[in-house]
Amino acid sequence: MPTILLVRHGQAAAGFGSHRDPGLDDVGRAQAEAAGGELAARFEVPMPIYSSPLKRAQETAAPLARRWGSEVILEPRVAEIPSPTEDLRERARWLQGVMAGEWTDFPLELFRWRQELIDCVLGFETDVVVFCHFIAINVVVGAATEAQELIVFRPDNASITLVATANCGLTLVELGRQATTHVD
Structure with missing residues (x-):
């Protein structure tokens, strides 16, 4: 039963609506x-480290990789939710609307993204650390708890959430630190 440690990236230099990466x-x-x-203190034996290809996630993964003498493996399936627009202001407005919804409200493209993310996490065969994003962590926790809401909790920056894979499904082990944080 592999344990997946989901780490939300640290505080970004800019928000979702003001910078792409x-x-x-x-x-x-x-x-x-x-x-x-x-x-590093909690898990003495290094495990594989995966990261979203976005800078804020990679930069959050770097200190652990340095401590463990490990390479960070980029995994695009754990990147942030894809938005339907390149316009940064529209993107921020779109995200606010999506965050208030349930999966049944969304287009097929977002369902596909969600399923690829869940399949990625289910595919890990050993304990791993995955540096990713607010929505991505919510997708995994939502799948583990069978929630229909997009947002099931508010993971703080650099918080650590644990899930386990078993019997072709996900189990929530421990929610990470929560905060009244904005998405960045």
Whole structure:
């Protein structure tokens, strides 16, 4: 029964509606260092490290990879939710609307993205750490709890959520630290 550690990226230098792929700001870099230290102390034996290809996730993964002497494997299926527009302002408005909805409200493209993300997590055969995003973590937790809402909890920046795979399904082990955070 592999355990999947889902780590939300640290605080980004810009929000979803103002930059396509921001890195971390100073607070986010400190959060990444703290998460890396916590994971290294909690799990003495290194495990594979996966990351969304987005900068903020990769930069959050880097301190743990450095501590463990590991490479970060990029996994595009754990990237942020795809938006239907390139316009940054429209993208932010779209995301706010989507976050209030349920999966039955969404177009087929988002269902496909959701299923690819769930299949990715179900496909891990060993314990792994996955650095990803607010919505992606909600997708996995929602699948584990059979929730229909897109947002089932509010993972804080650099928080660590644990799920396990068993019998072709997901089980929630531990929710990460929650906050009244904005999506970035």
